[in-house]
Amino acid sequence: MTRFDDDAAQGARDRQAQLTKPPGSLGRLEELAVFMAGWQGTDRPRIDRAQALVFAGNHGITAQGITPFPPAVTAGMVANFRAGGAAINQLCRVAAADLAVVALDLDRPTGDFTQGPAMTPAEVRDAMAKGAGAVDPEAQVLILGEMGIGNSTTSAALAAATFGGRAEDWVGPGTGAHGDMLAAKIRVVTEGLARHAPTGAHATLAAFGGREQAGICGAIGRARDLRIPVILDGFICTAAAGVLTRDDPDALAHCLIGHESAEPGHRRLIAALGMPPVLSLDMRLGEGSGAAVALMVLRAALECHNGMATFAEAGID
Template sequence: MTSFDTEAADAARARQDQLTKPQGSLGRLEELAVFMAGWQGRARPRIDRAQALVFAGNHGVAAQGITPFPPQVTAAMVANFAAGGAAINQLCRAADARLQVEALDLDRPTADFTQGPALTGAELDAAMARGADAVDPDAQILLLGEMGIGNSTVSAALAAASFGGRAEDWVGPGTGAHGAMLAAKQRVVTEGLARHVTVTTRDTLLAFGGREQAAICGAILRARDLRIPVILDGFICTAAAAVLTRDDPQALEHCLIGHESAEPGHRRLIAALAMRPVLSLDMRLGEGTGAAVALMVLRAALECHDGMATFAEAGIG
């Protein structure tokens, strides 16, 4: 597995200390520039090609009254992405990222995880391969997002399986579940956790699915092989990524969390991963939208890092 280039990061940090500003005065922007230097392996990192991948899938557990929307909405939103009408389309245009949407067997929802494993081994392998194959090897940053009716329930189960706690600790309203519907989400997660004992990444994905979460994992692993830094979106995307830490606690070292979602479980998940989101804007849409906004901040960090004059160049001091 590729690792962080400390020599390039040290060179980037040294450059930051020579730029025409008090040391550390750009705060997190300086940290982001150093992060990118270490993963790109050069002191002055660039983003000439940004890829945004959105994976879509459907879930059998949605039939248990856990969401106010029918599974057909997943396909309708994929069509909206294709037509350019979704929030992620606008934000990718603003952030200069190429959007690619991968619909994963929407006509075949995963199995209901309260009744048995959500995915077969073959289905899991196929979804992870789709995620890996979708990564552009020439990209210098990868944004990840998802779409799937019912997948906030799946994400709560993945997070609870990975980090412990009760269903109530992880389940949130998602697309608008309240009252009896929110209770149904908590119930199915509790039932799923009681049914499935998971230890590894593979165990966890097989138990709870879905295909879009598996594809996210495949894309993250492929990006690591290619030394491509990754920006994760909110709760659902982060919960999928976090499953990889069951096998390797350092699996997400090349990843940033784009934003802290308003979905209640996300803050708990961020703390469990000991990561720091780039932004906190009370967003909870999904689709990769928070990652796209974070990319704009990352671009700002690199513009300052690369374009600012040093004190010597400016003839100061």
């Protein structure tokens, strides 16, 4: 597994110390530049090519009445992504990221995890392989997002299985579940946790996950092999990624959490992973939208890092 390049990171810190500003005055922007240096293996990291991947999948758990929208909306939104009409299209345009949408067997929902496993091991492997295969080896940063009616419920189950706690700790309104519908989400996650006790990442995805969440995991692993830093989106994306830490606590070292979602479980996830988000804007759309906004901040960090003059270059004693 590729590792963070400490020498490149130190070179970036040394450059930061010489730029025409008080030390540390750019705050998190300086940290982001060092992060990128360590993963790109150069003290002058760049983003000439950014890729955004949005994975889509459907979930059998929707039959339990846990969402106000039917599964057909997933395919409708995939068509909207491909037509350029969604929020993520606009954000990727302004952030200069090449967007690709990967729809994973939308006509074949996963199983209802209160009745049995969501996927077979072969289905998990297939979705992860498709996720890995979608990564552009030439990209210098990868942002990840998802679409799937019902996947805030599967994410609550993944998070509880990975980090512990009750269903109530992780379940939130998602796309608008309140009252009896929110109670149904809590009930099905509780039933799923009672039925399944997986011990590793693949088994956890098979028990509770969606194909889009397995695809996200496959993309994260491939990006690590290619030394491509990753920006995760909100609750659903982070819950999927967090499953990988069941096998390797260092699995997400090359990842940033782009934003803190308004979905209540995301703050708990952020704390469990110890990964401070780049932004907190009360967003909860999904699609990779928060990660795309974070990419703009990351670009700003590198523009300052590479473009500012040093004190010597500016002739300042």
